[in-house]
Amino acid sequence: MAALDLFGRRWSLRVLWELRHEPLGFRLLQQRCDGMSSSVLRQRLTELQEARLAERLSDGSYALTALGQDAHQALRPLTEWSRRWAAELELGP
Template identity: 70%
Template sequence: MAALDLFGRRWILRIMWELRDGPLGFRPLQQRCDGMSSSVLQQRLTDLQEALLVERDAVGAYQLTPLGRDAYHELRGLVRWSDRWAAELDRRPPDRPTTGSPPSA
């Protein structure tokens, strides 16, 4: 459950997504994350470092650790499911609400 608590924190998954292709410095990462506040980004990076999912390289850029890359690869299944879900929501009849919420059972 600790992983779900970590991944449920705002911006954590976005930061991991942005680091998927390699290291980024603080400012470029902040820009890719829609300019989130410096304090929030710093806290989330600290959270990810403490969880051993992100580390700083020799020049000070942030990158996924091997464990972080493993987590990213596991999360890709969720991305694929999310794409299917979005497509299903787009196919709803027009008389159904389009709030982006899951369909009611």
């Protein structure tokens, strides 16, 4: 349940999503997250680091850890479903 609590917090999944391919600096990550407030982004990054899903690299950028990559892989079926769902919504009744 702790994972669901973490993933259920606003922006947590978005931060994981944005870090899925490459490390990102704070400002670029904030831009990719539609300009979320810096205080919220810092909080989410702290939570993800405490959960060992993300880490801050020596250059100051943020990246997913091996556990974070595992979490991303675990969420892939949800991503696939959401694409089908969005397509169905566009088709209408």
